Each structure stands twice: as structure tokens, then as C-alpha cells.
Amino acid sequence: MHVLVIPSWYSSERKKVHGTFFIEQFKALKESGVKVTVAYNEIWPITMIGKINEKRGITLKEEFGLTTYRYKDYNYFPKNPIMFKSFNRRMDKLFNRILKEQGKVDIIHAHSCFWGGIAANYISKKYNIPLVITEHTSLEHSKYVKASYKKHIFKAYNECDKLIAVGNGLKKELSKYTQNPVSVIHNLVNLDLFKIENTEHSDEFRFFSLAYLEEGKGMELLIKAFSNAFTDNKCKLVIGGDGSIRKSLEELVLSLGSEDKISFLGTLDRNQVANEMAKCDAFVLASEYETFGVVYIEATANGKPIIATKNGGSEDIVTSTNGLLIENEEKYLIEALQKMRNNIHEYDAMKIRNECIERYSKYVIIDQIIRVYKELI
Template sequence: MESLKIALASDWFFPSVGGIEYHVHDLATHLTAIGHEVHVITRFGAYPDEKLPYDVHRFKGRITINSLHVSIGTDMLKKVNELYKKEHFDMTHGHSIYSPTAVGVSNLSSGIRRVPSMITNHSFLGNSMLNPAYIAVLRLSLRKVNSFIAVSEAVERDLRSILGKSLRGRPIYTIPNGIDTEFWRPAEDKEETKSELGYKGVVVTTTSRLTKRKRVHIIPKIARTIREDYGDNITFLIIGDGPERKNIEEAIKKYRVNDMVKLLGKQPRENIKKYLQASDIYLSPTIYEAFGLAALEALACGVPVVANNHGGISEIVNHNSSGLLSQNDYELLQNLRKLIEDEELREKMGKEARRSVEKRFTWDKIVWDILTVYKETMNLTPMQPFALYKLYQTLKRGIANASVFNL
């Protein structure tokens, strides 16, 4: 495939840290490594961009919401438009239909600059009384995007429901997130790693943003039940931060499991990897997961996953092979018990977990799947420019030069 000049656009990029941020970085890095020129278009922020193997362009719009890490405005898009005039991109790839920058740049790309655009949707819409109005805005704002990627079949169904008839035959491709299997890998000696961190017995780990939707608050209650059955030889590690942290701390006190439930807060990637390498089981209590990148990281580290059989996480965990899927919280607890009791089964599932990731989710595979979608999108019938832009171009050229009277 010939070299492409690709723009990746999203509000969510370094210095903020999360699943989309690392996805954009990893995709940009791997595209660059195989000979493509990548430019990331994102919001303002202090970060050593010069150390990255690709170009980063940061813009600040008039409307900025720091708590959500978003920034947008017509002044910002004017500057992005100048960038497009200068760089002559072949493809624009936005990340998240809920990112103002991703949506704004994608619309500018295909609706003004005539550069094909697509957006990867990484998450569910969620439940809100404002959904009807929000969906109407999404349908309007996404009308110039040429194609879409969903990170799971569950997200694809959600996206089709959101767009409805406004999809107008535009393709949605399902491509999962990729993972760096050189970084996320099993420890050479799990017990040694566990000892270095000061733990013993069975270690059960959860990495998550602490929100109500993630349901991490049920872990202290689960821990109390587990203690009644197995004593104190179990440690639960919760890695992450968020608005529910205080409630989780109170639940730990309420169920008197301070000694066995460790709330570790937000951790850098290197630390998360080490905690996973020391873990025997990964526990995911959420029932509303778009993909499950944290669970994928655990699988890559050779850790079997116990999760609910809902959303995208059920598409990456093979039941009775790389983990155990549950229909409700009672089954979740029973499956957790099953793995706690059976060390041989944990080891068998851990090995299969690693194999499944190497087979399906490596960036070496995912990056070529995405490139195939780029080519297919570039071969689609180009979107018509925005009507106002066509009018502006007509007036700019002059009525005579536009051949208005030569019908």
C-alpha cells in the first residue's frame, strides 16, 4: 500500500490519560512505523509532543470545558482549515462521536476540504432524559462523515440505533481496539512479582474509572463474602480514580475489609502492568462496557477474567476458555469462587487468555484492518460539500467564472 498522509482527530489525547488517548497514540505510532505520515489534531495541552514519532497540532477553541477535556469553536476550525490547505491529507480519522474536535474536524475534512473522513466510536450513548435531543444533534453533526468504525458489535448496534435512517447506507465496520503485546505480557515469575509488591495468596485486580456505571462499589461486599468462605488469603486491588471513590472507601469501612481491599488510586501504565502481572484473577463488575480495554490488558498479561456477559467485554473473553462470563452478580460471585478454588484452572485459562490476545488483538493485525477501511472509505463516492460552502465558493469565484449562466 502506498504511503498515506493521515489526520487523527480527537479531544482526548495526551496529557490526559485514558483508553482513547492511548488508542490514538498506539495507532499513530504503528501507522508511522509502517511508512505512513500521521498528524494528530487535538486540543491544547502541555506535553512534550516533540518526543512523539508523529506530528501533533494543538488548537484552543472559544468553548473549552476543562473537566471534559474538550475544546471547540469556529476560530479553532478556521486554523484547522489552514492546516488542511497546507498538509493535503489523504484521510481523516476522528475518534469518538462524542468528541467535538473529532466531529468538527471530520466535517471540515469531507464537507469542505473534500478529504474522506471516518470516525471510530469507542463508547455507548448511555441513558439520559436528554437523549432524544442529543441524538438529533448527533445525526445532524455526523451527516458528512463517510464511514464509521465500532470497537465492538455492541457499540455497532448502539451506533446504528443512534444514526437510524440518517446513516443512509454509510458503512459501519467493527474493528476491536489493538493492544501492544510486547508491553502487556505475563511476568516471568508471577509469585516473585507478587512478593515484590508485598502481596501473597490470591490477588484479584480491577482497573477502572470509579463511576457508578463501572459498579466497582460492589467489590467491598463481594470481598466480605469471599472472606467468610476463604479467610484472609485473598487481596482485592482496585486501580483507578473517579467520582465514586469516596463511596467505595465508605463501603470498604462498612464491610470491614480494609485489610483485604486496597484502593490504589490512579496509576501510571508501568505500575498497572506490574499489578496485573502479579494478579491471579481480573474482576470486571460492570454491565455496561463498550469494549473492555482494561480486561484486554489483563488477558494479555495472562490473567483470566471474571466478568458480566453484557456489552463489548463478552466479545473479548471466551467463556470457559480465557475467563468466565456471568449473567448476574450471583453468577459473578460463583465464578470468582470457582477460580479462587482452582489454581490449575487459573493457570490454564491464563495461558489461553494470552494466546487469544496474540491471535486477535495485536496492533500488527489491527493496524492493517484499519488501513483496509481507509482504502475502502477513500473509494466511496465523495460527500457533497456543505451547501453554504458551495455558495461561498460560487460567490468567491464570481458568478461568471462559476458558469451559472452556462446551463
């Protein structure tokens, strides 16, 4: 079976951590015996003209152990729906190069409609190849999707052979846009990377949080709640990730006088994330909206209990075994932080990890995906 995977975003020279979860799934598919070829339309902002020292056009390279074709070029029609015709033409050229060099494609699997799923639908219909779309993004909460783009996205939702959401909250949203039935297959977690390494709890309790530091991730709420929850320095909050509001978050920490107990780590690669998960006592993310929430799963893979606000994705993940699910308000977050600190010994690291393995290991998720492929071939 030859599967052409089309991610909407992916690792690049400027954004090396982008698409990490896609890469892990593609590698797991390959390990299961599926022939996987990656086709990525690497779109450069037109504002970067003269600043990128890379060759435009199609490239072929083995990346992360995966045969990867890229079409590198600028978006010459930003914010104009005509750009989709341009992207479709690029994907057509990529597809024909892949067909010539890698052979017949049995299934196309696109990840997110914007941009990849739209072009994937064009190729699927032109060459009569079954199309699976896994949606990872909410249109209701995306700041990049203009109203004029939605008809292209809805068309892909309605015309694909299988539409998958990564969580039940996202499934509910997608069902508003299409008559196509929506299935749920969660993201997988690389359990080889995230393992139980530390079950001892010292007097200094360490909370870890990780996200892009942007509006909607609940970092302001978390910082305020943490500052009010603990008056001494025996509890620490370590925040991983970077983004446009990092400076304002650091200023907030200073204004609250919490610089001795709240620190920022900046951007972390996968190994660094695993290391921080291993070092913490508990993980917390007070995000306003998540389609799934891979970071929660990574924490539980380490046997660490989690605190999550109800955000659409966390409801699928948090159980009585692995943590606390709360309303998105400061008073509830303060209570949850204190409760987690005071009752940490009630959580069983091995039970948390075993539950994670049963629900999110690559073997479980890949088996579900391959069953979809077989149904369509």
C-alpha cells in the same frame, strides 16, 4: 498516505492518562508507514479561566513521537449548541495550518463524535476529504451528551464515509441512529508493554480491578461480592483508578470490615498498570456497560484469566479459554470469584495470551484500519 487523526479527548497537562489508547493506535499507524498528524481541539472549561497558565491558540509539538497540533482555548458557550460552530472554526484553523506545514491530507480519522467527529465532519465536507469515524462512546450511557447535541452527532454518523464501532454491542446501538453501515474494529493492545511475567500462584490469591471510580463501573457490587466470597485474608482485591466515588468506596470497605483484604492504588500510569497485571492472579471488572473493555484485553495479554459481567463489550472478549462471563448480580459474581480462585490452575497463561495476540495485536488491528483507508482513497 497522510492521515489526520482527530481525537475527542487526549492527554493534557491536567489529564495525562487521557487518550492513552488513541496514542497507542496512532503510534502503531505511524510504525506501519502511514504519515500521521494529530489535530486536537483542547477545550478548557470556562470555570478554569485564570487557573490555566498556558498560551491559548495553536501549538505544534512532537508528542509521543507524533506530530501534534493543538488548539488550546476555553469553551465560551458551554451547554449551548453554538459551541459546535466555535469548535468547527478552531478545527478549520488547525487544518489549514497542518495543510500548509504538513502537506495534503488523504484521510481524516476521528475518534468519537463528541467532540472530534462533529468538527471532523465539517472539515471533511468543506475540503472533500474522506472521513472515518471510530466511535468509542455510547450515547445511551453518556452523562455528557445533551439531547440538543445529538442532531450534530447523528449528522456526522450519516455523512462520514466509514463508521466503525469498537465492539458489537456498540455497533447495535449505533445502527439505531444511522442508515450508514457500521463495521467493528476493536481497540488494539500494546503487547510490548503487557507480557507474561508471572505464572506462579501463591497461597495469597490476588485479584486486580481497574477503572475510573465512577457510577456504573460496578465497584460497589465487586466490593460487596468479594467481601462475601472470602471470609479469610488469603484472597486480596486490589483496585486501581480514581474518581468521584473513591471515598464512598473506601467507606464501604471499612463498613464491611474488609480493609485487610481490599485496597486502593489510585491513578496508575501505563507502566504501573502493566506491573499490577503482572502481579495479579486474575482480573475482574463488574462494569454495567462497556463499549469494548481494553482492561480485559490487557489482562489477557498478560496471560491472566478474567471475570466480566455481561455489559455490551465483554461479550466480544471473554471466551472459554480466558475466563468467566456472568450476569450482573452479586450471587453470580460471588460464585465466579470463588470458582476462579479454586480452579485457577485450569487456565493456561500462554493459551490466553496467544488468543489475545491473534485477535487484538497492533498488527491485526492496524491491518484492518489501513484496509479501510485504502478502500476510501
